[in-house]
Amino acid sequence: MRQTVLITGGTGMVGRELLPKLCSDEAVENVIVLTRGTTQSVLNSKIQVLHGDVCKPDLGLEEACRQSIARHITTIIHGASETSFHLVLSEARAINVGGLENVLRFALNCPCLKAFCHLSTVYVAGKRTGVIHENDLRHDCGFVNSYEQSKYEAEELLSSQAHRLPIATVRLSTVLGRSTDGTVTKTGAIHSALRFFFHSLAPLVPGTDESPVDLIALDYAAESVALLALQQFVPGATWHICGGSDAFSLTEFLEQTLQLFYQNRPAWRKRAIEKPAIVNLKTFELFVKSIEDLGDSVLKNSVFVLKSFAPQLAYPKLISDVKTQRALSSCGVTRPRIRDFYPKVIRFLLENNWEAMPQAQASLSVRQ
């Protein structure tokens, strides 16, 4: 059967990487990219860019347009979300839960819909510790930031609709860059934290020596999502795209990073910058409060970034992807090893002065 895919969040970091994977699937006839932004240089004939907004009723589409596309859609990949860690909960909720609600309502009017693939985060586990399995969701441990909580609430909403729609959830871990050449197409909190480390502005990290630092490659994330949304779609399934047992420990992550800075910037060694010290959460919070009290702008920026996500390391968890690995490996998808691609990402970031690849270059990958 020929497939028509609607993707939200297609211009985001994972979405942009996902588009060429979807287009290269022979079963896919059309890919409709719902976006609020301006039209990009999309040169693939399968792609149709549609201006809309998941936060608006009917996705911000004219009735005729909405009905016209709804008739053909076989797969929805909902990746649009607010990924900032700094929003107040009501703002994050409006986009991550409210947006999903609108897309679900739209999906109910798609007569040919076979698959609704929701992109989420492994950090819906919030402040849980220990092993987190794919089927786990509900807990009362709390969350590190509004992003985690709003994505958790979005998954709860999905659960309530599971009897009405063919829904699968793909939870992604922290995406670092491409495994092939280390390219970073969009920088996030993890890249900013590394930059602060390089500039000797990240002295303390909460956590324990053994806290897993779970990072994944962008291409692996995109390839896995494409597969799990199309060929390997299983209604009711939840998948973990994560480092799992391959994750760095926090100590190893910091040590590796320091060594890579040395290797790529030999002159940097003269600075004798120390690895950030690993501290308990109480001490980290005291440090954050002290810096915030001081009104010192540069260190304040560092603290602002770190406090938004690093406390997650104080709740050590091993994200299990046993079930997902089984499904992906049966299709020939192998998870790139973090120890292989992390050096490439660091080299890319240093060579590009901590900037992501310009969007114009990144979008070339969408071309035929």
Next chain:
Amino acid sequence: MSPGIGAIEYVLPAGSFSLQELADAELLASSPSQLQDFGFDRCYISTEPADELALRAAAALITNADVDPESIDLLLYASALSQNHQLATEHSLSGFNYPAAKIQYELGLTRANVAGISQAGCTGLNYAIKFAADILQANDSANRILCVSADVLPKGSKREIFYNVISDGACALLVERRPQRNQIIAQRSITKGYYWDCISRKNEIMAAYFPTAKNLFQELLRAAECDPKDLRMVFPHNVSLRSWEILLDLIGVRKDQLFSENIPKKGHVIGADNWINLKDAMASGALNPGDKLLAFNFGFGANWTATLIEH
């Protein structure tokens, strides 16, 4: 037997001022309440030059410890501030008027060579002690070295540096080959020249402080096979109590092991804090023979020093 600290004397100026008085005189950058939150209450401001305070501290040591001035082999004079290393007048030659030589003459230390230690910020006196101990171990003919530090900020200076309240003061220590108490078990220091520009690298210095201090502590204690729990007392440099709370956790030392009572009362007496605190702790009767004591200091440059002592 390792050398140790045979005697300590210190001098603080007569003038002591509350945070509010300092704020009223526009000598603070932060609000009094914020600095109070960081553990400060008041500081000392001298109307005398540094060399006078140094001379008084050294003279008190010679007298109170009943030291024969001619038994001193070396006088090391330390100050964080370059202007405290000369008795300057308008005459161009006055740059060569050194306080160390003046102290040697005034106190009759006729056998002592003299030298100054500068460019080590607040760690100058700690470096003096380190060099003194090293010299005593390397040179059998030397037995006593007098280390003196004096720091007086220029008149009208702000009394707040990096959110710490600064006092003027002087301290004198006698480093001896065979001390009765306070044997130096181990010393470690780190200098990181990357931070030489303390103005433009202010943020980086504040960030580097904790992880570097942690590593220094751990290396020192590992070398001395000493567990942090076994430390009877840690003598701080009198910087923000908030920063000490963070550092204590990093090094696994309890708050009750920190001798912090001088932070509010005396402020940060630049190079002298550790040893003023040791002197006061001894005077209070809180220490017993065999107690393990640790002094830690940080100075611009940037320098980190730590000294482990057995009382």
